Amino acid sequence: MSAQNPVFIPGPTNMPEALRKACDMPTIDHRSAVFGEILAPCLAGVRRVLKSERAQVFLFPSTGTGGWETAISNTLSPGDKVLAARHGMFSHRWIDLCQRHGLSVQVVEAPWGAGLPADRYAEILAADTAHEIKAVLATHNETATGVRSDIAAVRRTLDAAGHPALLLVDGVSSIASMDFRMDQWGVDVAVTGSQKGFMLPAGLAIVAFSDKAWRATETAKLPRTFFDVRDMGQSYARNGFPYTPPVGLMNGLRLSTEMLLKEGLENVFARHRRIADGVRAAVAAWEMPLCAEGPELWSDTVSAIRTPEGFDATKIVTHAAAKYGVAFGVGLGEVAGKVFRIGHLGSLTDVMMLSGLATAEMAMADLGLPVRLGSGVAAAQEVYRASEAKLEKAAA
Amino acid sequence: MSAQNPVFIPGPTNMPEALRKACDMPTIDHRSAVFGEILAPCLAGVRRVLKSERAQVFLFPSTGTGGWETAISNTLSPGDKVLAARHGMFSHRWIDLCQRHGLSVQVVEAPWGAGLPADRYAEILAADTAHEIKAVLATHNETATGVRSDIAAVRRTLDAAGHPALLLVDGVSSIASMDFRMDQWGVDVAVTGSQKGFMLPAGLAIVAFSDKAWRATETAKLPRTFFDVRDMGQSYARNGFPYTPPVGLMNGLRLSTEMLLKEGLENVFARHRRIADGVRAAVAAWEMPLCAEGPELWSDTVSAIRTPEGFDATKIVTHAAAKYGVAFGVGLGEVAGKVFRIGHLGSLTDVMMLSGLATAEMAMADLGLPVRLGSGVAAAQEVYRASEAKLEKAAA
């Protein structure tokens, strides 16, 4: 590993200079007015990134996993039934968390590489006329397989069934990188973290609650204190925090949302799309399939690439790290050894991405895979040449 | 508030330059070997700071509150009985957390300013012949009142009663600043955070489990996933983390423990004692009483100072912040408005402390309290002149 090279893992991402400096803050008194000047724009900024008018945003010194726990423990009670699909490691882990917290999870199994099976959800929800299902879980972007699912479709199934279940969405590796419409999609709880699209260090769970989810906190019986959004909300109302806040990270989030909104969310999404298109062009040139089953599922933040049968895909990752000092992602769970992953989210340029693709080519060639050097790079170069990207100005 | 002045709140503390730089780390792949090179010395270093040979140390992206939750949710089951004393805001909050998580808390009320009433614990434990009490909580240093309790005495009451309850200790504002002897005192779970004696930003709960506490994780039924120490332990065994770790903060902790151990724990404690002695000399010169009921209770990390009847102590804090840009701590809960607090822990020199005392004097004089300017400073100067402090070398 070399700290000089960019990382190409699907988070934590490379961090912009300005965000590192915003996080590296001297100690302030978090009970003073200065804290409110950091907190308020964070909450407002995240809300805009989520394309929501009214969602209540909460920030926990935690991670996406803590965000999942926040989502369920504030809205559900022991024994409650939830509907979830398992089609990758991260959807799997959320299911596991629910089960550990005493929920009854109806799991829809789907292939790792498929999207969330909205049609199966539709059947189950339609059949649940007693409305025993209290919440529906959805993983917007399966980081393990590079698959983006259609959250609007999940909302449609709920609406079609006239089902009142809450819609809880894991947007950890999509929010702030790919289009996410909390209000339009009727998302009740959205979960993400600081270390992906927000380009910050890990350490913050970022969770947003709709009005409906907020009302559910009144009856939810799962135990919670650290992750209690009502305590959090009461503290926010007086510019406070229920315990010691991670002020530096929050100052980073304040600036991150400012940078994202200044660039323009659609520009941010287009930038991720362009860089992802280059990666996909390279993968096609290598004649290797993506794990994602079809183009409509392609993630713009991470690509999982299937290597030939009999080849241990993990070797690419360990070799690239050991010989070239570059980090890619290994396959996890069912696709361990079958895929390697290229993260392409956060603070990244076309130029940085080309160095990742060039490295992947060297590693694959070193390991005997039939990849022609320069072939993927050339394909990506064609994509990047075609863009009329506006460059951010260097820090002045 | 002015970022140029030191803070004198009881945490987060002022941060040494070197620790800020250690935390401000570029992104690395937390699944690479580099991560293990950060994790392992963190765990070993914390263990030594706790004066433990065998405790298992766990680091959560969280805070002390999350540490409390870790302590109980990994060792106890719903309905379990625990014994706790309430003698300040932080002991109160831990009790509240236990209650929210469905534990049955036997609360011993004590004056805010008193130490933990070990004699009452002794009576209760002796009477609990059925061993219904599963855990005993103790707050080593009540940050709200500046009171240090005698944890060894709690251990003696347990031993005298032959009681098997676990001893869970909140050492958030004592560990790494005041003597803490996990093994000698028979502490089963010790809880602290990054932002006090470790002189880091907030964002890490640091929790240590004895063998006995570890065994309790097997039967504990409180729900947990984010705070599950068994997941954490399994990940550590392969130099991993169960979710995305806050690598920069951990890198800071690695260096923090290195710095503390290099200075020598007894020297660190003596430094805190010396600075605290200066503060107490100033308070005496001001002819104001400490909240702590007696010298044996004096905390070396925070002093809560009682202001005259009829005076709103909080005004000192708001005035010092507004006019002089200096942060002190307000009174909390029962002692709100009755005390103000001076934090004197973490990265602090005699010289910095004098500026805090001089500021307190100006603020009190401005507000009409009968404090002679320079009087407290002079008393502290006498204390500091007498020391033969070894100076740390400036960063080279």
Next chain:
Amino acid sequence: MSAQNPVFIPGPTNMPEALRKACDMPTIDHRSAVFGEILAPCLAGVRRVLKSERAQVFLFPSTGTGGWETAISNTLSPGDKVLAARHGMFSHRWIDLCQRHGLSVQVVEAPWGAGLPADRYAEILAADTAHEIKAVLATHNETATGVRSDIAAVRRTLDAAGHPALLLVDGVSSIASMDFRMDQWGVDVAVTGSQKGFMLPAGLAIVAFSDKAWRATETAKLPRTFFDVRDMGQSYARNGFPYTPPVGLMNGLRLSTEMLLKEGLENVFARHRRIADGVRAAVAAWEMPLCAEGPELWSDTVSAIRTPEGFDATKIVTHAAAKYGVAFGVGLGEVAGKVFRIGHLGSLTDVMMLSGLATAEMAMADLGLPVRLGSGVAAAQEVYRASEAKLEKAAA
């Protein structure tokens, strides 16, 4: 020495967080447009700080000494006569530099502690009817003695004599901290550095030329290349630099001037005056005289304090550094061992200053001087309490 404590030397000064971060810049291409976005506001900002409408500002990777060399080598020729007063170490050094460069310096000796003897200048200039004197040197603020001289008075002597000599002024330890009026005082070359009032690291000579000084560059014959202002000016005209510029420092200067102008120059000067008043009140309480011969000479950036006969003043400095980790300035040259100096310029608060005064008291008491602990602090506290200082907001 301890990096935790502020420094109280008369430069380099304590640095604001924001300026350190502005200087700590990643590498950019100094031949790209980004460079111009840093250079232009630097030049404009310095010009405003100098209260000049038309002066040409030049920045050299150098120090104040290089600034002195720039001033003379661009305006004078070998053998040229210059008039200068020696009344401290820094006026002495500039004279020495002139002599080494082959100038004929008419030196007016004055006591170390006196101001520039404008009356003697007047006599000499009036007598120089042949206008052999080509330049008059003046040290606005003698850092060695804490003496501010009256530059307007020097201008008046020149005007009264109808003398065409250039007026070259060393404003290293005054500019950006004390009032400086380049245009109104008819200063032809003003010299300063980055590490004093601009609160930056050492490394930049900042020099400004009047139109008259600029015209003198055409005939000046002293050799120069590195310090040639014409090369510099030509490069600036195309947003360039004649060699590799210290971009980070310049980026710091850009922000420094922005911060100074936002605070308001008169507010900056008043802040320095207030902090200096506190120091002088403390010195009076200690019953020790300033080196400066009278109040009209008092410098607002540095105070040189005379210690009793027979006492080695340098001991205070070495003892304060060794025992308390605090840096003061020693006496230099003629006043070595007779004075110690307290720097009070740059990024400093009343609160920080009090810690310096408290330390000086401890050091003097330790060394047996008859200083009552707290006495100087109390006197300064009275000064600082009386102010209605507006606090800068902490970095958000």
Next chain:
Amino acid sequence: MSAQNPVFIPGPTNMPEALRKACDMPTIDHRSAVFGEILAPCLAGVRRVLKSERAQVFLFPSTGTGGWETAISNTLSPGDKVLAARHGMFSHRWIDLCQRHGLSVQVVEAPWGAGLPADRYAEILAADTAHEIKAVLATHNETATGVRSDIAAVRRTLDAAGHPALLLVDGVSSIASMDFRMDQWGVDVAVTGSQKGFMLPAGLAIVAFSDKAWRATETAKLPRTFFDVRDMGQSYARNGFPYTPPVGLMNGLRLSTEMLLKEGLENVFARHRRIADGVRAAVAAWEMPLCAEGPELWSDTVSAIRTPEGFDATKIVTHAAAKYGVAFGVGLGEVAGKVFRIGHLGSLTDVMMLSGLATAEMAMADLGLPVRLGSGVAAAQEVYRASEAKLEKAAA
């Protein structure tokens, strides 16, 4: 320009994280002992990098240009004759500097792209039986043309002629990146800067004097104060500096030399050679000639690449900056518009270099040059795959 991408200019170079942090230092008292702990290892470290046993090293807050001025003004007198070759912009500029300082320069003109014509030097020195030539100038690495000259050959010509002239060498863009043997080559003054092989910001001239050069300082009559090495040496002897030193940069240099020596100088040189080989392989694949006339002249720190007749090479640089945010170097002087330059020195990995080559390809293709995308990258990949580079560990 994008601060996210590496730069590929021939200095300032990309900076390692650790060096940026070493430079970003809080203010210390440069008259305290701490300064000596920074200065001494700097001087010793630079001496070892120069492969010298006895050279005296001097550090000026300046740049390479200031280093040139130091070299001549401390060793020569007005009217002295020096021998120099002009075969690029930087050798040209040094000649110009000499002339401005009143030296009589015998200039040997050589093609831009040729090395220093040692045979012409030999003739001239042999003919100079009166030893009127006092110094011989040599540019080790012409940054403008990417040409390395043979300094040992210059030494041989001097020795063969029994000529006592000093050998003054510009090693600005070679030292610390390419082999430099001060003692073995009999170099009398070596000049470099902080911003090339030392991987630091610009701001330090680094100059080393042999015993013979040191003796010359006694008789040299060129005026000097700021650049006087005798003042500097006297100050160093008591761990001081003749004026305010740039402490942060020096702290960076201390660490830089430590890092270079820990990696091993031969490993550093081999790394530069390997990365340069990759660049040269790419250039060959593009079927474009280097400016350097032959392989024996190839520089390992910068390659100047000739573009086809009629094509304005500068366009590549401006286009790459504007569209891709990547900085390359333009042609200067005689080769302006005819070459563009790729810097490949300092803190650089194979992987970073590939992104530079990929960008150059895109830019050239965009501008209509007949470059096949991926062709140069593939050629460089072959070079980099073949290496068994040891990776530096990421900062922990």
